[in-house]
Amino acid sequence: MSTLLLVRNGRRAVSLTGVGRRGTDALSGVHPVARRSIIDLSYSAHFMDFQGSSIPSSMKKLVVNKLSPNFREAVSTQTVAIPTPGDAELLVRNRFAGVNASDINYTAGRYDPSVKPPFDAGFEGIGEVVGLGLSASSSYTVGDTVAYFGSGAFAEYTVVPAKESVPVPAVKPEFLTLLVSGATAYIALKRLGDLTKGETVLVTAAAGGTGQFAVQFAKQAGCHVIGTCSTNEKAGFLKSIGCDRPINYTQEDLAKTLRKEYPQGVDVVYESVGGSVLELAVNSLATKGRLIVIGFISGYQTASGIPHFKGGTLPVKLLQKSASIRGFFLPHFLSDYKEALGSMMKMIAKGKLVCEVDCGDMSEEGRFVGLESVFRAVDYLYAGKNLGKVVVEVAPPPVSNSKL
Template sequence: MAPGSFAEYTVVPAKFAVPVPSLKPEFLTLLISGTTAYISLKELGDLTEGEKVLVTAAAGGTGQFAVQLSKKAKCHVIGTCSSHEKASFLKSIGCDFPINYKAENVAAVLKKEYPQGVDVVYESVGGEMFNLAVRSLATKGRLIIIGFISGYQTASGLLPVNAGALPAVLLKKSASIRGFFLNHYLSQYQEAMMTLLKMHSNGELMCEVDLGDKSPEGRFIGLESVFRAVDYMYIGKNIGKIVVELSHPVISKL
C-alpha cells in the first residue's frame, strides 16, 4: 500500500497494519486484490440474487475474489481467462461459465448464451475487452473499472476505442460505468480486511497464490526475481496472486 514495496524491509504506520492469525502468503492476496473486489462490488455493484456478473481476467489476483464474492451474493458468474487450466481453476472456485478467450470468441459466446446481456461487469483488462464489456451490458447494467492491464505498458487501453459512441451506448441501456480506486475507500479498508480474513479462516474464501513454480526459471525468490514476476504477470501466465519470496519470512506481492 506504500511506495517502495519492492524492498526486503519497509516501515508502515501502525494504524495501517492488519493483524493476521499466521504468516503465510495467502494473506497477501487480500491486502489489495481482495479488498478491491470486496469494496467495489459492495459499493458499486449493487449485486442482487440471480444477476449475471461478468469478471474479466477472472483467474488473476483480484478476479478470483470477484468470482467468489459474486457467487456468495448468489449471482450467476461468467469469467474470461486465457487457458483451459485457468478455466478449470475458475470452475473450482464456483464460476458458472468460464470462457477461454484464446480458444473461443468471447463476443459470440456472450451473445449466444446471454442475449439480454449481463447485469454487472468487473473489468480489469481495458482495450477491446472494455469495449466488449460495454456492448455486453444489459439494461441498467453496471460496469466497474478496477484497472486496465492491457494499457499499463503502453498508451493503449486507457480509453475505449469507440469512445465517441460510448454516451449513446450507455444511454440506450440506461447503463453506467464507474471507476474504483482503493485509496478513495480507505475508510472501509479495515472492515473489508477483517471480513475477508474471517471468510478465509472459515474456509469460505480461497486465496490462490502463484509463487512462480511453473515459470521458465522457477519460483520467484529474492529481489532479483521481481522483474521475472512482472513479466510473468504481463504475459498472463499467473493463476491467482503472484507472490515473490524475498528473504524468509519476508514476502512481497504483485
C-alpha cells in the first residue's frame, strides 16, 4: 500500500492515502506510481484528495460568537484554514447538514454552560472523506461517504473522529435524517414507550423531522397512531406514512377531538412542543399511560428556553392514572445508537421507512443551498413551514479535475 504523510512545521505526521481498505488502488485501472518514502516532504503542503480535486487552503464555517437563542444574533460566518485530521480522524467535505430545533439551545449555551464562545455550530452532516489519519485509514479511505453526529457540521469541511463516523451507501440527505431525528424516535419509543400492539399513540408535531419517524415506528409496533399538524398538506403526508388520525389543529380543536374520539385516553404520547400542548397531553393520558418528552420547541426562542407549564396538579393526575412522564435526551442513550442506525438502514434498504426531507424548495427564497442559507433554514423551521427534516445543501457534488 502506498501511503503519503502530511508533515507541517515538524509536527506529528498524519496519513493521507489513496488506497482503499480492501487493498485495491483508488484509481481503478491506473498503474500506481513508484513507492514513496514513508515521510514525503514534497507532499507536505496538501492532501491527497478525492478523485484528484484539490482541497482549498481555506473554508467557511458558522461560529457561535455570542450566547443567544436568536440564531442570527448568535452566529456569524467565518473564513478559516482547512483543519488537519489527527491520527484517528477523518476530514469530511460536507455535502448536506441537518437543521434541528435544538440548534438554538446550543447557541444559547443551554447544554453545557461551561462551554464559552466562540464554538462551532451544527449537529449533523454527511459528505465525502477527503483526508484521514494513519489509524483512521485502517477503516476508511479517501472517497468514502460518511455521516456523523457531532458539533461543527455547519461548515464546508469538518474533522470527525473515525469511530464516530457512520458509513453510508451514498451522500443522500435521506440518510442524514436518521442521525438525530430518526434515532431519537427509534430509541425513545423502544426504551421508554413500552409499546404494545393495539395501544393508542399520540405524536405531536407529527409531520416534522422526528415526528415522521415516531409515527412510522408506532405503526410498525401495531399501534393506532394520532398525529398533530398545522396544514392539510401535512395531514395528507401523515396519512401516506400510516397515521390513522391526523389532526390539523388549525382547523380542529385538538382537546375536543381527543375527548370525543378517544374518551379512554391515549397510552403513549411522543411530545416535542411543550407548554399548553404538554398540558393537554397530560390530561389525555390513559390509565398507565406514558408521556415521553423529547423537547419543548415552543419555549426555545424565549430567554429561559422553557415554556410556561401549569404543573401544580401534575402529581395528582399521574397518581390517579398510574401514569408517568419520561424525559429523553439522545446523548444519554448512545449505547443504543449503533443498533438503532443499523436497524433503520435495513428498513430503508427494504423500502419500509420513509425519510421525508425538506430542503426549502417551496420556500419563498428557494432551496437551502450554501452555508448562508442555514439562517433561512432555522427561521423556516421555527415558522412551522417544514414538512419532514430540514436539510441544507452545504456544497454541490465535487467535480474531479483529474485528467487520468
